[in-house]
Amino acid sequence: MALDEIQIGGLGARRKRVEDARFIRGKGNYIDDFKLPGMLHMETLRSPIAHARITSIDTSKAWMTPGVHMVITGDMAAQHNLAWMPTLSYDTQAVLATDKVRFQGQEICCVVADDPYIAKDACEVIVVEYDPLPPIVNPKQALAPGAPIIRDDKAGQTNNICYTWEVGDKENTERVFADESMQVVSQDIFYPRTHPCPIENMAIISDYNSATGKLTIYLTTQAPHIIRTAVALVAELPEHMIRVIAPDLGGGFGNKVPVYPSYVIAILASILLTRPVKWIEDKTGNLISTGYARDMYFHCDAAIRKDGKIQAVRVHADTDNGGFFSDAQPTKFKIGLFHSIFGCYDVPYGYLTAQGHYTNKAPGGVAYRCSFRITESMFFQERFMQTCAYEIGMDQAEFRRVNFIREFPHRTTFGFLVDSGDYDKCLDLALDKIDYDGFKARQDAARKQGRLLGLGLSCMSEPLGAGNSREYDIIGIKMFDSAELRVHPSGKAVLKIGSKTQGQGHETTFAQIVTHELGIPADDILVQHGDTDNTPFGMGTYASRSTPTAGAATAMVARKVRAKAKKLAAHLLEVSEEDVEWELGRFYVRSAPNRGVTITDCAFAAYTNMPDGLEPGLENNAYYDPPNMTWPFDVYVTTVEVDPETGEWDVLKFVGVDDCGVRINPMIVEGQLHGGLAEAFAMAYHQMITFDSQGNCIGSNYMDYMIPTAWETPHFELYEVVTPSPHHPIGCKGIGECGCVGGPAAFVNAVVDAVAHLGVRNIDMPCLSSRVWEAIKYKKDVSGTPPLPGQ
Amino acid sequence: MPEFRTVQCVVNDEPREAEIEPRLLLVHFIREVLGLTGTHLGCDTTSCGACTVLFDGLPVKSCTVLGVQADGHDIVTVEGLGSPSELSPVQEGFHEEHGLQCGFCTPGMMLTATGFLEENPNPTEEEIRWALSGNNCRCTGYMNIVKAVQWAAKKMATSGISARGARG
Ligand code: FES
Numbered sequence: 001m002a003l004d005e006i007q008i009g010g011l012g013a014r015r016k017r018v019e020d021a022r023f024i025r026g027k028g029n030y031i032d033d034f035k036l037p038g039m040l041h042m043e044t045l046r047s048p049i050a051h052a053r054i055t056s057i058d059t060s061k062a063w064m065t066p067g068v069h070m071v072i073t074g075d076m077a078a079q080h081n082l083a084w085m086p087t088l089s090y091d092t093q094a095v096l097a098t099d100k101v102r103f104q105g106q107e108i109c110c111v112v113a114d115d116p117y118i119a120k121d122a123c124e125v126i127v128v129e130y131d132p133l134p135p136i137v138n139p140k141q142a143l144a145p146g147a148p149i150i151r152d153d154k155a156g157q158t159n160n161i162c163y164t165w166e167v168g169d170k171e172n173t174e175r176v177f178a179d180e181s182m183q184v185v186s187q188d189i190f191y192p193r194t195h196p197c198p199i200e201n202m203a204i205i206s207d208y209n210s211a212t213g214k215l216t217i218y219l220t221t222q223a224p225h226i227i228r229t230a231v232a233l234v235a236e237l238p239e240h241m242i243r244v245i246a247p248d249l250g251g252g253f254g255n256k257v258p259v260y261p262s263y264v265i266a267i268l269a270s271i272l273l274t275r276p277v278k279w280i281e282d283k284t285g286n287l288i289s290t291g292y293a294r295d296m297y298f299h300c301d302a303a304i305r306k307d308g309k310i311q312a313v314r315v316h317a318d319t320d321n322g323g324f325f326s327d328a329q330p331t332k333f334k335i336g337l338f339h340s341i342f343g344c345y346d347v348p349y350g351y352l353t354a355q356g357h358y359t360n361k362a363p364g365g366v367a368y369r370c371s372f373r374i375t376e377s378m379f380f381q382e383r384f385m386q387t388c389a390y391e392i393g394m395d396q397a398e399f400r401r402v403n404f405i406r407e408f409p410h411r412t413t414f415g416f417l418v419d420s421g422d423y424d425k426c427l428d429l430a431l432d433k434i435d436y437d438g439f440k441a442r443q444d445a446a447r448k449q450g451r452l453l454g455l456g457l458s459c460m461s462e463p464l465g466a467g468n469s470r471e472y473d474i475i476g477i478k479m480f481d482s483a484e485l486r487v488h489p490s491g492k493a494v495l496k497i498g499s500k501t502q503g504q505g506h507e508t509t510f511a512q513i514v515t516h517e518l519g520i521p522a523d524d525i526l527v528q529h530g531d532t533d534n535t536p537f538g539m540g541t542y543a544s545r546s547t548p549t550a551g552a553a554t555a556m557v558a559r560k561v562r563a564k565a566k567k568l569a570a571h572l573l574e575v576s577e578e579d580v581e582w583e584l585g586r587f588y589v590r591s592a593p594n595r596g597v598t599i600t601d602c603a604f605a606a607y608t609n610m611p612d613g614l615e616p617g618l619e620n621n622a623y624y625d626p627p628n629m630t631w632p633f634d635v636y637v638t639t640v641e642v643d644p645e646t647g648e649w650d651v652l653k654f655v656g657v658d659d660c661g662v663r664i665n666p667m668i669v670e671g672q673l674h675g676g677l678a679e680a681f682a683m684a685y686h687q688m689i690t691f692d693s694q695g696n697c698i699g700s701n702y703m704d705y706m707i708p709t710a711w712e713t714p715h716f717e718l719y720e721v722v723t724p725s726p727h728h729p730i731g732c733k734g735i736g737e738c739g740c741v742g743g744p745a746a747f748v749n750a751v752v753d754a755v756a757h758l759g760v761r762n763i764d765m766p767c768l769s770s771r772v773w774e775a776i777k778y779k780k781d782v783s784g785t786p787p788l789p790g791q
Numbered sequence: 792m793p794e795f796r797t798v799q800c801v802v803n804d805e806p807r808e809a810e811i812e813p814r815l816l817l818v819h820f821i822r823e824v825l826g827l828t829g830t831h832l833g834c835d836t837t838s839c840g841a842c843t844v845l846f847d848g849l850p851v852k853s854c855t856v857l858g859v860q861a862d863g864h865d866i867v868t869v870e871g872l873g874s875p876s877e878l879s880p881v882q883e884g885f886h887e888e889h890g891l892q893c894g895f896c897t898p899g900m901m902l903t904a905t906g907f908l909e910e911n912p913n914p915t916e917e918e919i920r921w922a923l924s925g926n927n928c929r930c931t932g933y934m935n936i937v938k939a940v941q942w943a944a945k946k947m948a949t950s951g952i953s954a955r956g957a958r959g
């Protein structure tokens with residue numbers, strides 16, 4: 001009898017998480033929980049101003065502070081060739097400022113002391129003198145004639161542009177726009193700067209052992225293997241003598257992908273002092289200096305046929321990249337996968353241009369719960385689709401339906417291959433659950449009573465799970481992932497993976513994949529990750545790629561192990577391999593199904609009773625290079641009520657329908673969606689980072705940068721549709737970020753819909769009550785773009 | 792050299808005594824001096840609640856209390872929930888309802904919930920959401936945290952066990 005897969009925690013089981021056991025008892029292993037013998041503590045001094053030449057740094061008093069072991073300046077770092085470091089976008093970034101500071105919060109010095117309080121005291125007595133320069137806080141200022149060149153350190157840099165990029169078919173796009181029968185709709189929208197800010201900030205312990213030459217780095221990183229290679233290359237250390245351990249991470253959301261200056265200095269300090277050095281960032285440091293996301297200005301024109309079919313789109317995006325171009329993204333692309341825009345719609349022609357700008361703000365451009373700028377593209381897409389529907393006078397849902405892709409695979413206008421989905425089914429379900437048909441009447445009736453109701457719809461398919469390796473790499477390293485599986489003699493197993501959980505529950509779900517393939521109960525499988533000495537090389541966890549890549553590798557390695565187990569089974573059953581059949585957890589003789597051996601029997605035989613000529617042991621590894629991205633499809637629809645007096649708005653109902661293919665653990669999928677949708681709501685509602693004209697960051701702590709609590713966050717009602725990925729070994733698609741990517745447009749569309757009858761087409765995020773009130777009062781769009789001097 | 796003060800308090804039912812700097816925050820006293828690292832530190836502004844402990848039974852953000860202020864008081868941290876053999880209803884609820892992901896907010900969240908349920912063992916959803924509104928979670932979207940607290944309330948009602956769990 002085959003095993004009951006759900007009962008043993010296989011595919012589809014709502015298996016309770018194994019990680020919980022330590023977390024709910026306060027026994028997690030976050031970096032700040034580690035104490036190494038002889039450990040010192042580091043603190044970083046940051047620039048209070050956004051743009052200035054440094055004229056002097058006096059560290060003498062800090063050196064004299066009792067308990068201080070070392071004060072490191074940019075000049076000292078330069079002696080070790082570490083004043084600058086490469087970024088993930090082939091730019092350079094200052095580790096410690098030597099010439100000038102380029103954003104508020106930039107790192108200037110680091111102090112290493114006996115305890116963190118002493119290190120902080122010593123930072124207070126360092127005297128830095130600045131010669132201020134005019135700060136630039138948005139792309140318009142960056143391009144203004146006479147603007148100071150922020151990156152004057154770069155030979156040949158004569159302006160503040162950090163990249164330009166284009167894709168698509170310009171000629172044919174223009175040809176369509178020239179056709180006078182087309183209705184052209186245009187819109188400008190701003191996606192404000194936002195910050196992932198996991199509750200746990202950045203942290204490192206660097207431990208250099210001078211006796212062995214081994215460098216062990218405990219790091220808040222989502223990608224430990226890439227970090228190991230980067231450290232080896234940048235610091236010119238032998239890679240086999242570097243061990244990166246990413247223990248439990250208190251969230252990541254893309255914020256823990258880059259290498260940050262204080263990491264580099266902590267490593268340098270531990271080598272120079274030959275003692276472990278710990279650095280724990282504070283929240284303000286996190287919010288003002290580490291990888292932000294978005295900060296993008298979008299313009300789009302669409303040429304639409306009389307029947308509502310979009311015939312061409314012209315897209316332009318300007319990004320504000322901060323002082324250093326350090327976006328974490330695949331090499332080929334300068335604006336991530338922004339060109340995934342309109343991916344679920346059949347748009348014959350498109351032309352997309354983009355330009356990046358240096359400004360006096362923190363660098364970043366990280367994929368905040370997002371697969372490389374897809375969040376921006378899906379937000380703009382769905383905001384713009386709503387505007388188009390209003391302008392051509394077509395129903396929101398109908399307009400999307402008319403333009404949906406229905407045949408797969410489909411090559412999108414900007415080159416992606418969308419391989420699966422059932423869009424109508426998802427949309428029908430979502431519209432039914434929100435009572436779409438009845439809404440118009442409710443909206444009209446409410447308006448008659450002076451109440452404002454709105455409905456917002458957002459549909460999207462995003463490419464998740466980078467690579468394939470032909471097109472996707474990070475600093476030259478191809479985007480595959482890996483798994484290694486070892487089955488012990490008693491049939492218990494250890495799985496080691498190249499990706500790294502930050503709360504997604506890899507230790508729970510990856511075991512379920514092995515259970516599905518081998519019938520070993522999930523409770524008998526230990527999943528290890530996050531330690532480069534003990535796991536195979538992988539690209540890490542971000543961009544919703546773990547299940548599509550490392551999850552696929554896990555299935556593949558389990559199949560390799562099963563293939564070997566089959567040989568052992570044939571040997572035990574004394575039949576030829578061709579006569580052996582498999583059912584979950586058991587091989588049996590085809591002609592005599594009662595004669596069988598379990599996977600545990602095979603495991604034992606692999607070490608105790610192998611046939612002549614068969615290598616002992618039952619283990620293997622797999623490196624998986626996906627043939628394509630996975631293409632989930634999601635529909636989010638919400639209704640809101642806006643208070644016409646105050647502009648305050650409340651979510652009445654939120655419905656999500658997600659098709660992420662096969663769900664390994666539905667409980668975890670739902671949890672990921674809840675989390676992503678809450679972050680979507682946060683961005684639409686009140687989570688805001690902005691800058692004043694001097695480049696001061698407004699939003700530098702949790703009092704100003706308000707992330708929503710249980711009180712504000714709405715209910716999310718979720719439904720599922722399943723169209724398996726045609727190429728993933730078990731049919732899964734990425735899901736971790738979908739809510740965060742597709743959610744914001746649903747909320748903003750709903751708020752705009754509530755006031756659209758007043759002629760309003762756009763309110764930039766966050767839809768603060770003051771902005772919504774302004775839209776109602778003045779019957780006009782409300783821009784969230786930062787004001788320029790003189791405005 | 793900084794002067795030191797003696798602190799005597801009860802932490803998780805055990806009497807503790809230490810000489811500490813007067814400026815040492817309670818959260819650092821708990822983590823660094825007592826070695827109880829389940830209490831976390833997330834922000835600098837008394838906003839996130841990752842550092843929440845029970846201070847004489849009330850949820851308090853330990854990043855905004857000095858260690859010396861604990862002198863003569865009773866502290867409960869996450870390590871004091873449940874017993875070695877048995878989880879408290881709140882701990883069990885968080886596990887059963889998938890009320891945690893990265894786990895960083897979880898100790899603070901559970902202590903707030905524990906203090907709250909001791910006061911209000913039969914809360915409405917709205918009351919739960921309001922009670923938890925001093926604790927940030929970046930991962931879960933709160934839906935399952937609310938369910939976890941409801942689960943704990945139910946367990947308390949049916950078993951008669953307190954929110955903090957059976958002692959001894
Ligand atoms: S660390 Fe105490 S409230 Fe955030």
Ligand code: FES
Binds near residue numbers: 503892894896929
């Ligand atoms: S579980 Fe990660 S912050 Fe709450």
